[in-house]
Amino acid sequence: MLALLLILIPLITGVVAFFIKNEKSVKTWALVASLATLVVSIWSLIHQDNYHSVYSKEWLPDLGSSFSLGLDGMGRMLTLLTAIAFPVIFVATNKSTYKDSNQFYGLMLLSLTGLMGVFLATDLLLFYFFWELALVPAYFLCSKWGGERRIPVTFKFFVYTFLGSLIMLIGILYLYFINPDKSFSLSSIYKIQLTDRAQDILFWMFFPAFAIKMPIFPFHTWQPDTYEQSPTATTMVLSGIMVKMGLFAVIRWLLPVFPKTAHQYDNIIIGFSVVGMIYASCIAMVQDDLKRLVAYSSIAHIGLMCATLFAGNSTGTQGVMIQMFNHGINIIGLWVVVELIERQFGTRKMSELGGIAQKAPVLAMLLVIVALANVALPLTNAFVGEFLMFSGLYHFNVWYAVIAGISIILAAIYTLNMIQKVFYGNTNRVTENGVDINWNEKLILSVVVILIFSMGIYPKPMIELTQASVDSLVGVFK
């Protein structure tokens, strides 16, 4: 039941939002809706029994597809992340005004519906449906409310992701036709005995869609542009949660269904991911725009997660699992800071900023904490995830860990550079009249900071929540 609620609440409130013309009201409405989702999500952590976690109803019986949802440990974690993220995003961007705000918030809530559906679906066709439902609103949000270059950028985003989706759809149908049960359900798909050749073909039909979504090198060039041009609220959804769709899909659908091919090509995929980590970190070092810096930093972090997933051992996979959550929290924290800076000073160019720490010490302090989590300093959440991931990658092959490890150093370089250029030094014409953040904003960043430390000091509950998902995945992979 709770699984269904997680979808229904944002869906209904989202549709209603389209009809609330008053900007203030629709903002409140969206916030209340997202908070309601959060309550349900927390409820689902408390009641982990079948009655609450599973929902199934006939949907398209002739096609062998049903409306089935299920919550496992990984699903609980990712729906929780999503449910935490949206209220944070709504509060942090509360001051931004949008033309046709009813449509903006309606689309945001529809995107939330899609994301929840992706994490909950236990039917492949339903999964695909939600996958698109999450993406299409993002496309509109960027093309309508984005920056100056939004049209070509959204077009690129559209081409990339829909090309991936299209090939995946063909793959889904192909998989359906060779399934003797003629069913899309997760359990029946897990049971299909695929020939090596079929595995090979199907793997490469699914993988590009997920690789683009994460994204990993060299499928990533849509991402920095899209992050830069989208309204920040959308960027937060894209980077904090939507990239997890790619990783999630690899864990839920790709590895268990095509383990042999995944194993066969592990070196190529890990190789590209690791090269991409260094590549993206290097590029991050020469960015001037804060949004692009965070975007490339994220590509590097996601590269590590993807590489470790294909290394296929339990230590690393456990790291990926909790890092999906932690990365979401940290990057949303970074975006909140970027948003606050841009709103106040009207620029995201580091070369034009400087000395903000004198004017906004609280903002500076909170940013430093989030930035330190971004470089995985011990006792912050990212350390636990990265430690386990590197350990797993090391176990798979020493040299991958060594090369990927260089990104730890590079991350320190670009992150500290950013802190220095934006916050330290003397104020200039742009920043001399800066003021510190208000209570609302402090509250939001404090939530992020509390999550950073609690997950960094006592990660045990999160590890236990996802342990079963890790075990079953690693079991399949062997």
Added chain:
Amino acid sequence: MNNVLNYIWLVPLLPLVGFLINGLGRNFLSKTLVSIIGCGVLLISFAVSVYIFMSVKSGNHEVVKLFDFISAGTLSIPFEFQVDALSSLFLLIITGVGFLIHLYSTAYMHEESNAHFARYFAYLNLFIFSMLLLVLGGNYVIMFIGWEGVGLCSYLLIGYWFKNTDYNNAARKAFIMNRIGDLGFLLAVFWMIQQFGSTSFGEVFSKANGISVAVLTGITLLLFVGATGKSAQIPLYTWLPDAMAGPTPVSALIHAATMVTAGIYMIARSNVLYTLAPVSQSVVAIVGLATAILAATIAIKQNDIKKVLAYSTVSQLGYMFLGLGVGAYTGAVFHVMTHAFFKALLFLGAGSVIHAMHHEQDIRNMGGLKKKLPVTHLTFLLGCIAIAGIPPFSGFFSKDEILAAAYEASPVYWIIGVAGAMMTAFYMFRLYASTFLGTFRGTEKQEHHLHESPAAMTIPLIVLAVLAVMGGLVGIPKVFAENAHSLEHFLSPIFAQSEELVKKEHALDHTKEIGLMAASVILALIAIVYAVNRFSKKPELQEAEGLGKVLANKWYVDELYDAIIGKPLKAISTFFNNVIEKSGIDGFVNGIGVGVQYASRQLRLLQSGQVGSYILLMVLGTIILMIVQLFVS
């Protein structure tokens, strides 16, 4: 008495509480309150440490497990503290010297505004917390938490005056150099996990015997990479002299007495692994010795009072690594302790001078301060004698223990080591003479303002001076008295396993040992007399030329690093960004995009062209279909 060890968590917790109070309350608390909290927590922490030290001295030791930190699959890393002789000794140094430096800071930093004063003390307390985690950690991961934590605090405190771009650059450099080392440390930990299935000291050391020497060599060398970063050894030492941008008490605490000795602590803790990997030991010894000499040569030509002390620290750390490398673990830890006393003293003394001279740090503009700053002068002189290794001051005993062990390993080590010791005596007394002797060379305004520092600053100086003079008495060598080396006795359980592995017969006979000692002391005395004579009358005022210029410019190592690493990295990154990313990958993708666009432009003639509205309708249609299906079926 045993259960007192279970309260060990109080020791790091107190500074953490101090950090939180001062950090969060920085806008509300007065300077007096901040000082009381900042120093108070450390004083209590020190008291608990003394209590624990006594308990350990009476034979107790324990691994106190607090909670499960990371456990995944077969890997389990508890949050545990190792309370034994080695860690309890470091507890005393950290909280004891730490307290004195906190006290000193209350006066030294008094010109700062309230909020910044509180920020300073918050960082300082956070540093102590991290350092305590580092030495208390019962496994390599908890140690690593402290290891990176102290690096962070060092970064925050070097860049404490964050308006100054140079200081920020120095802070960033320190963090990044440390990170390079940290990567080595981490890789060692992963290797350990693979080999031992654990990172807990007890388990790792007990299984070490069954592991191949090649693997142990690899692990220990990677750990040593970590040590070169944190403890400023070749090739990662260049951050430490720049770190002098921080307030002087910070230099005393972090960049002399405690944090930079983390590498020595770590290797002493891992002594079993190193003893089993002789190649690594040699590498440690040679790198340590090379750093000791290199830094000493640079120190000879520096004119900034803090820079001289900084290179001196790098050099002294080199001696400690030499000690570790030749198996004199006790000697190295002994030198950590005495060095903490006299180097903290020297830095605080330098701070007192800088304070009196209104932020003047160039020794060419000092001179003749002896009369105006009597307490600072006397204590500084005692510190100089201690570091020069003149008996019976503390530096003599610890340095001699290392040099004697080095001689046993190879006489060449001893010769180079003594040459370095001579240079140490020379540059320290060059510094002393230029600062305190001769005539005053500063401005009239500075001369008018010259004053001895307040009691909050001179009391720590006096306490540290007493320790610098007497501290060596806990380690009197066998040559002078049997069983008088109480430190060796105290630390023996830590190094017992290593001792067993290297059943060494005491090779050095007593006459020879005394001869070596006498030689090094005489050479140091010659250097002292020469330096005092030369620099008290005619200080070095002109710019150096020839080799002197190379030394004054630190052998151009910074420039070299920039040319072979800094610039190429930037060039590659720019190339990636401008060429591969924009023209390569994106060019390819955009090419496809343009093609598709062209095709669709042709197709568009069939339609109205409002692609957006089509898709919106498509989405809404699908949603409605889905809902209808859901309720109809």
